[in-house]
Amino acid sequence: MKHVQHVAGEVGPTGGLRPAVSRPHTAFIGLGSNLADPVAQVSRAQEALDGLAQTRVVRCSSLYRSAPVGYLAQPDFINAVAQLETGLSPRALLDALLALELEQGRTREFCNAPRTLDLDILLYDDLIHHEHGLTIPHPQMHLRAFVLQPLLEIAPDSDIPGVGNAAAAAAQCRDQQLQRLV
Numbered sequence: 246m247k248h249v250q251h252v253a254g255e256v257g258p259t260g261g262l263r264p265a266v267s268r269p270h271t272a273f274i275g276l277g278s279n280l281a282d283p284v285a286q287v288s289r290a291q292e293a294l295d296g297l298a299q300t301r302v303v304r305c306s307s308l309y310r311s312a313p314v315g316y317l318a319q320p321d322f323i324n325a326v327a328q329l330e331t332g333l334s335p336r337a338l339l340d341a342l343l344a345l346e347l348e349q350g351r352t353r354e355f356c357n358a359p360r361t362l363d364l365d366i367l368l369y370d371d372l373i374h375h376e377h378g379l380t381i382p383h384p385q386m387h388l389r390a391f392v393l394q395p396l397l398e399i400a401p402d403s404d405i406p407g408v409g410n411a412a413a414a415a416a417q418c419r420d421q422q423l424q425r426l427v
């Protein structure tokens with residue numbers, strides 16, 4: 246016979262009772278899109294993050310519009326950062342993010358190509374972590390205004406382990422074009 250276990254829960258955004266996140270970690274996720282209605286893609290992804298197992302979205306930044314980097318002949322990006330509370334390990338979280346990208350039509354033609362959705366793990370607690378296919382903190386985050394400004398909007402005191410204060414890093418990126426959308 247199957248046992249039904251009653252656990253402490255909370256009402257999720259859709260009204261259902263969801264189990265509370267056990268042994269939560271704090272992770273910051275960078276969201277980006279520049280294809281197929283980017284504002285809708287990023288908004289949909291914010292909701293999808295909240296629906297991941299053992300995970301809830303604590304805070305979301307505003308949306309920002311940024312000019313492409315690397316490969317310039319493509320549309321502007323819409324970016325945001327979300328703060329998660331999660332019981333997932335870094336690897337399980339990355340796998341879940343890559344699955345969400347695929348659900349929203351992500352393909353990988355070449356480096357810095359236009360994309361329907363990009364989800365990057367920026368920070369995971371104060372972890373410094375390198376393994377095949379996963380580097381935390383995200384190795385370029387301290388160089389990108391479109392990551393740093395939304396991060397600082399929701400977590401102004403953020404530190405980037407191994408790099409330093411996120412606000413100081415943002416000060417070095419002032420020349421990058423970024424527009425906060427209302």
Ligand code: ADP
Nearest residue numbers: 353357363364365366367378379380381382383
């Ligand atoms: P980018 O985000 O740099 O434009 P992609 O989204 O194509 O590039 O990601 C390529 C690979 O980067 C992913 O398959 C993933 O394995 C790897 N990766 C390494 N570290 C991270 C991280 N912190 N967050 C997300 N992906 C990462």
Ligand code: MG
Nearest residue numbers: 363364365366
């Ligand atoms: Mg990515």
